[in-house]
Amino acid sequence: MPGPAEAAAAALGITYKLVHHGPAGSLLEAAAAQGIPAGDLVKTLVVRRGEGDFLFVLVPGDRVISWPKLRALLGVNRLALPDxxxxxxxxxxxxxxxxxxxxxxxxxxxxxxxxxGRVISLGAGERGVALQVSASSAVAALGGTFADVTEAA
Structure with missing residues (x-):
């Protein structure tokens, strides 16, 4: 039975590949287990804009959020990563x-x-499992946007 992430991707009509890569102690280990470069393994970060107001920021594994770029894009002075x-x-x-x-x-x-335009690997809602998807298709299906919000790690 598919988990919520796989079921949601299927319901959105996303073409994906479910990958069971097993336990990984780090992003680099997870990328190696999937046979992909670290930059194709994407971190989904939850960012808090305000009380009860969050967003997802998708960040390639070889990059980090640029807080000044993200604040400018969102027109806010303060953002945080929740616990x-x-x-x-x-x-x-x-x-x-x-x-x-x-x-x-x-x-x-x-x-x-x-x-x-790249194929990326995102978490699939459980440890050791990933969804490999077209970034462009996934972002479009999720109603998301692309923006310059990262910098080299």
């Missing part, structure tokens, strides 16, 4: 498994522009 319990409450997923697919609340999605 693990708050992120789980906002998404239904534990840290390390968070994905915009099947989240308990469909928060807005911002994907770094460097992913456009």
């Amino acid at each position: 693990a319990a708050t992120a789980k409450a906002a998404t239904g997923y534990e840290r390390g498994t968070i994905t915009p697919f099947g989240s308990s609340t469909p928060w807005p999605v911002i994907a770094d522009v460097s992913m456009r």
Whole structure:
């Protein structure tokens, strides 16, 4: 039986490949287990704009959020990463498994522009499992946007 992330991707009509890569202690280990470069493994970060107001930021594994770029894009002065319990409450997923697919609340999605046109690997809502998808198709299906919001790690 598919998990919530896989079911949501299927319901959105996304073409995906479900990959069971097993336990990984780091992003680099997870990328190696999938046979992909670290930049194709995408971190889904939950960012808090305000009380009860979150968004997903999709960040390639070889990059980090540029807080000044993201604040400018959103027109805010302050953003934060919530603690693990708050992120789980906002998404239904534990840290390390968070994905915009099947989240308990469909928060807005911002994907770094460097992913456009690439096949990426996102968490699938459980440890050791990933969804490999077209970034462009996934972001479009999620109603997200691409923007320059990262910098080299």
